[in-house]
Amino acid sequence: MEFVDDAFVLAARAHGESGAIVELLTAAHGKYAAHVAGGGSRRLRPFLQPGARAVVTFRARVEGQLGSASLEPVGQGPAEHFDDALALAGIAAAAAVAAGALPEREPHPGAYLAFEALTAAFAHPEIWPAVFVRFEAGLLQELGFGLDLSKCAATGAVDDLVYVSPRTGRAVSRDAGEPYKDRLLGLPPFLLSAQARLEAGDVGAGLALTGHFLEAFIFGPLNRPLPPARIWLLDRLREAGRL
Amino acid sequence: MAASAGPEIERLIGLLSKLPGLGPRSARRAALALLKRREQLLLPLSDALSEAAARVKTCQVCGSLDTQDPCAICADPARDGTLICVVEEVGALWAMERAGAFRGRYHVLGGLLSALDGVGPDALRIGPLVSRAAEEGVREVILALPATVDGQTTAHYLADRLAGAGVSVTMLARGVPVGGELDWLDDGTIAQAMRARRPA
Numbered sequence: 393m394e395f396v397d398d399a400f401v402l403a404a405r406a407h408g409e410s411g412a413i414v415e416l417l418t419a420a421h422g423k424y425a426a427h428v429a430g431g432g433s434r435r436l437r438p439f440l441q442p443g444a445r446a447v448v449t450f451r452a453r454v455e456g457q458l459g460s461a462s463l464e465p466v467g468q469g470p471a472e473h474f475d476d477a478l479a480l481a482g483i484a485a486a487a488a489v490a491a492g493a494l495p496e497r498e499p500h501p502g503a504y505l506a507f508e509a510l511t512a513a514f515a516h517p518e519i520w521p522a523v524f525v526r527f528e529a530g531l532l533q534e535l536g537f538g539l540d541l542s543k544c545a546a547t548g549a550v551d552d553l554v555y556v557s558p559r560t561g562r563a564v565s566r567d568a569g570e571p572y573k574d575r576l577l578g579l580p581p582f583l584l585s586a587q588a589r590l591e592a593g594d595v596g597a598g599l600a601l602t603g604h605f606l607e608a609f610i611f612g613p614l615n616r617p618l619p620p621a622r623i624w625l626l627d628r629l630r631e632a633g634r635l
Numbered sequence: 636m637a638a639s640a641g642p643e644i645e646r647l648i649g650l651l652s653k654l655p656g657l658g659p660r661s662a663r664r665a666a667l668a669l670l671k672r673r674e675q676l677l678l679p680l681s682d683a684l685s686e687a688a689a690r691v692k693t694c695q696v697c698g699s700l701d702t703q704d705p706c707a708i709c710a711d712p713a714r715d716g717t718l719i720c721v722v723e724e725v726g727a728l729w730a731m732e733r734a735g736a737f738r739g740r741y742h743v744l745g746g747l748l749s750a751l752d753g754v755g756p757d758a759l760r761i762g763p764l765v766s767r768a769a770e771e772g773v774r775e776v777i778l779a780l781p782a783t784v785d786g787q788t789t790a791h792y793l794a795d796r797l798a799g800a801g802v803s804v805t806m807l808a809r810g811v812p813v814g815g816e817l818d819w820l821d822d823g824t825i826a827q828a829m830r831a832r833r834p835a
Contacts, residue, residue, distance in 0.1 A: 403751055409658035439821060441784045442751065470784050471823030474809070477791030480784055484750040491751075621750030 393455055397421055398466075399448040400507055402491040404440035406432045412440055414461065415491050416448055419504045423494040426450055426461035436463070442487035443511055444469035472515070479514040481621075481628045482524055486510055488619035493531055493610045506530035521634055522582050522590055524625075525598030528606060529583060537561065537609040539601075541584055544568050554579050558604055577601045596635030599626060644670070696767075698743030698760050700725050708732075708740060715739040717774045719767060721793065723747055723781060731779060739777075742767060747785040748792055759789075761796060768800040775803045782809050782827075 397418040404414045412431025416424050426448075430436050439446075445466045452459030473479035486507060494503055506527045513523035532538055538561070543550045545562035546569075555569035555576035556562065569576050578597035581588035603626075607618055629635050640648070644666060652662035669677040693699070694706035701707055708714060718739025722728045728741050744759045768776050776797055780786040794804045810828030811817070817825060 409656060409661055438783065443784070465821055468823040468826045469821075471782070471809075471821075471827055474782065474787040474827070477788065477795075480788045480791065481750065484784055484788065488751050619750070620753045620755075624750045 393459075394449070394451045395421060396447065396449050398504075399424075399446050399463075400487075400504070400511070401440055401444040401446065401463075401469075402442060402487045404428075404431060412437070413458075414440055414463070416446075416461065417490055417494065417504055417507055418448060418450075420499060420501060421450075422498045422500045422503075423491070423496050424448075424450060424459070424461075425496065426459050428461050428463060439463070439465050439469065441470050443483040445511070476514070476517065478517065478628055478632055478634070479520065481625045482514060482520060483511070485619065485621040485625035486524065486527060488621035489528060489531065489606065492614075492616060492619050493535065493606065500534045502534040503531055506534070519590070521595040521629060522580075522598065525580070525583065525595060525602055528599075528602035532561075532602065532605050532609070535610060537605060539563075539583075539605070541579065553584060556601055558608075561605055577604060593635070595629065599629075599635070697741045698725075698745060698763075699728055699741060713738075717772055718777065719764075719773060719775070720777045720779050721764060722779050723786070723789075727779065737777075742776075744780075744789070747780065747783075748789040749785045750788070751785075756792065761793065764793070765796055765800060768797050768802050773800075773802050775805060776800075778804065778806045780806075 397420050399416040399418040402415040402417055402423070404412045407413045407427060410430055410432045412428045414426055414428045414431060416426065418424055428436065428440070431440055446463040447466060448461050448463050450459055450461045470480065470483050473483065490503060490507060494500055510520070510523050510527040513520040529539055539556060540562040541553060541556070543563065544553060544565035545557055545560060547565055547567070549565045549568070552566045553563040554566045555564040555573065556579045557564055558575070558577050563579060564576055577600060579601065580594035580598045582590055582594055583598060603618060603622070611618055626635070647669070648659065648662045648666045651657055651665050652659045657665065669680065690702045691700050692702070692704050694701055694704050694709055696705045696709040699706045699708065703710065715738050718737070719742050720731060720737055720739055721742045721744060722731065723744055723746065725743055728743060731737050731741070742760070742764045744761070744764070746754055746759055748754055748756065748759065767773065778790040778793055780790045790806055797804050808831055810824065810831050811820065
C-alpha cells in the first residue's frame with residue numbers, strides 16, 4: 393500500500409543505526425507509525441519534533457506491515473513557539489493526548505482538523521488553552537464519546553446549561569443540576585459557543601471536563617493513565633494563572 | 636546474525652550493537668575488524684576500556700566525566716567561575732570545548748525534561764545547578780540546550796527555577812549556521828534567524 397497525505401508528527405524515537413520510528417497523525421488515514429530512514433540524521437532529526445507538519449509518503453509492502461515513510465517538512469513547525477514555554481507544553485500535551493487516544497490506522501479526519509486548528513491557535517496565547525479544551529472535546533467526539541451539550545439531560549431546556557453529567561457526558565441546566573452540583577462537572581460557556589467570553593476558571597473547568605472523559609472512556613479502558621505531558625500542561629497553566 | 640560465530644563473538648557483537656550509532660550489522664563489521672587486528676586494536680581497546688572503567692568518574696561539581704573529581708575544568712583556576720554553561724550531556728560539553736568559544740565552567744544536566752517520555756525535573760541535576768548559581772560570584776548562567784521542543788521546554792523551566800538566584804540567565808542564539816545556505820534551510824530556522832536579526 394502507498395499513500396501521500398498531510399500529517400503532523402506526534403512522536404519520534406531513534407531506531408537502528410540512523411533511522412527513527414515516527415508516529416504521525418495524517419489528514420485522511422488517521423494515526424500511522426512508520427520507519428523513517430535517516431530519521432536520526434542531522435538533516436531530519438531536528439524536524440522530527442511533536443507538532444511538526446509534513447507531507448508524508450507512506451509505503452508498506454503488505455497491509456499491517458510497519459511500513460516506511462518519507463517526510464517533506466511544511467512550515468516552521470514547533471520552532472515558531474520556542475520562546476513560549478506554555479505553548480511548548482501545549483504542543484507536547486496535544487501530541488501525547490492524540491498519540492495515546494487515537495487508534496492506529498483508523499481514519500479520523502476530525503482529529504487532524506482539530507490538531508491543525510490547535511497548532512494555528514498557539515500563536516494566540518490568550519485563547520489557545522480554550523482551543524486545547526475544544527481539541528480534546530473534538531477528539532472525544534471523533535472517537536465516539538462526544539459530549540452532548542445540546543440540551544439539559546433532565547429537563548430538555550436549552551438555556552443556562554452549566555453542568556455536565558460525569559456519567560453520560562450530557563449537559564445539565566443550572567436549575568436541574570442544583571441539587572447534585574457537587575457531583576456534576578462544570579461546563580464552561582466557550583464549549584457551548586465559540587463567541588462566549590473566556591472567564592477566569594473556564595479553562596480549568598474545561599480541562600477537568602475533557603480530562604474526566606478522556607480518562608473514563610479512552611485511557612482508562614486501555615489501562616493507561618492520562619499522558620504525563622497533559623498533567624505537566626495543567627501544572628504550567630496553573631503556575632501561570634491561566635486555569 | 637552470525638549464526639556460525641561462537642558465543643564469545645556473539646556476545647561481543649551484541650554488546651557493540653548497543654553502542655549509539657551501531658546496529659547489528661555495523662557491530663558485526665566492528666567486531667570482525669577488532670578480531671582481525673588483535674594486536675593493533677582489540678587488545679589496546681580492551682586495555683583502554685578497563686582503564687576507563689576503573690578511573691573515569693563523574694565530577695561531583697558539574698557532572699562531567701574525568702579521571703579526577705572535581706574535573707579538570709572545575710579545578711582549573713584560569714576558568715571564569717562567574718559563568719556557568721548548562722549542557723544536556725557530556726557530549727555537548729565536549730562540543731563546546733572543541734569550539735573553544737567558552738572559558739567558563741559547565742553544568743551537565745544529564746538529559747532533558749520530556750513530557751512525552753515522562754522525564755521530570757527530579758531525574759535531572761537541576762537542584763545542584765540552582766545551588767551553584769546561588770553561589771557568590773556567579774553572574775551568568777548560559778543555557779546551551781538543543782533547539783528542540785524538549786530542549787526549549789527545559790530551558791524555560793530552568794530560567795524559571797533560576798529566577799530567584801540573582802544571576803543573568805541567557806540562551807544560545809538560534810539561526811543560520813556557519814556555511815548554511817538559505818536555500819537549504821528549513822522554514823523554522825529561517826524564521827528564527829529573521830526574528831533574531833541584528834544591525835549589520
